[in-house]
Amino acid sequence: MTGVIGIVVALGLLYLFASVKIVRQGYQYTIEYFGRFTTVASPGLNFFPAFFYRVGRRVNMMEQVLDIPGQEIITKDNAMVGVDGIVFFQVLDAAKAAYEVSDLYIAIMQLTTTNLRTVMGSMDLDETLSKRDEINARLLVVVDQATEAWGVKITRVEVKDIRPPGDIVNAMGRQMKAEREKRALILESEGLRASEILKAEGAKQAQILEAEGRREAAFRDAEARERAAEAEAKATQMVSDAIASGSTQAINYFVAQKYVDAVGRFADSPNAKTILFPVEATQLIGTLGGIGELAKEAIGGRRDNPPPPPAPRRGPFEGGQQ
Template sequence: MSYFGIAILVLALIVVFSTIKIVPQGREFTVERFGKYTRTLTPGIHFLTPFIERIGRRMNMMEQVLDVPQQEVITKDNATVKVDGIVFIQVMDAAAAAYRVDNLTYAIAQLCMTNLRTVVGSMDLDEVLSQRDAINSRLLTVIDAATEPWGVKANRIEIKDLQPPADITNAMARQMKAERERRAVITEADGEKQAAIARAEGSKQSAILEAEGRKEAAFRDAEAREREAEAEARATAMVSEAIAKGDVNAINYFVAQKYVEAFAELARSPQQKTVIVPSEMGALVGTIAGVGELVGLAKEQQTARTDRRAEAAQAARASSAPPPVQQRPRRGGAVPTTE
């Protein structure tokens, strides 16, 4: 095989490889004709014009993560914090990303750093530490608007780390401790307040129930005294009736009852250590015997009243009976009569 044939074969291979292009998935290639952009190749197999067209830029169309370098930022209240973050971008237009900006990733990183200083510098330290979502949202709006002419979409921006100075960190720790102690004191005071309210409510209910109990007891005591007074009145009336009839035993019964009650009160006195029995004890016994006679007399009177009631009933039945029938006398005999 001659050198000419080898040269022809090599030339053919070069033509084939420069003509047939395979674009992998997730990538797009730009095509240049004599150095001018003509079209964009999507994933798949494509054919170029030999020696006239060539591949210009190979663009990654997948979402990419760029690291935003750490930097010191002065906040609105003159506190210095170290801030870094990450940004998620995706190339939407391969031609714009290839020909409208040089070094796309570096340009986006610098854009994020400058806007991060602007946003954080317009806020106080407390806002920076507590409002990360607001910072992310403001940064995303600014970065997405700035990268749109480059054919790039900023999907998300996150603040990765915030480091305030050591003295501010210590002050924040003391502040947090004081705040937690304040909350603990408030919680304890609130618990004591609730306990005092519960105890007062319990005392109130107890007082109400106790008052109701005293009211019921007083009502029952008054009713008992009323019943006792009624019984005493009936007994006094009976005794008075007996006295009016001239019954001496009734007088003895009444006097003996009062005498025994007075002697019982004398014996129950807490200051009485010695009980002196009166010399009229025999008279007291006689009085009690008189009471016994009074009871017997009452029984005899009750029996007599019962007998009289029975005789009256029998007489009433006899008076209501029909009169006897008289029979005619028989001839030659005596006339029978009915008594």
């Protein structure tokens, strides 16, 4: 009797252990009642009577990565390229992922491969090489819509590598080289053009400045001649006033001044070894005497009335030959 009780207790413990279901974190188990889906077991300790309930599918609920194998695709301009990629997805509904599709991984791979051919087949070779972001976005939208019924969320689709044929790669290399040489020639031509423009602008500015300098110099020369003419006119006016007042000594003074300046110029000449005077010495002496008389009168008259300011002195032989 004791042995029978022990056997019953042992069988009860075995049944109890068989009914306990422990689900790991990141997974969900589908529970079937005589082969029919009833519920989903969440992570942790779950109890379902054995022989009546059993675990149907163990579904990974974490985000997963599926590698898309390389394949040959013909582009819109009939270029054969090799392409491979990866797909990131996550199961959101364990029941749908377990019972709505036979093999989830193969289904996602085949669906991505087919749509990759469709998307890249509608593009030229240059577009496939330069618009990877557009290819990824279009694939993501199409594949995500198709897998929504399976309880799967496609989080990301990436094209890893695009391999054009060898002859096309060589042609693209030659094209790139020609394009860069073209840019170099254009930049060099633009540099030469800019240099010539700057040189022309500099020459133009130099000519303008030179012309302005000549104009300023001519203006200053004219102003100097005008002032010299005003001074000469003023001196002539003073001499005329002196003559009109009956002062002959003023005439003698200016004549003597002209003679002395002219003789000084002959004497200052570096090549003057012999000087010939066109006037007699007695005339010069008489003129000097007149200067002396004028000086005496000027000293005597200064005591009574101060003399008027002297006329500005002019250069030799100005106003004609004496």
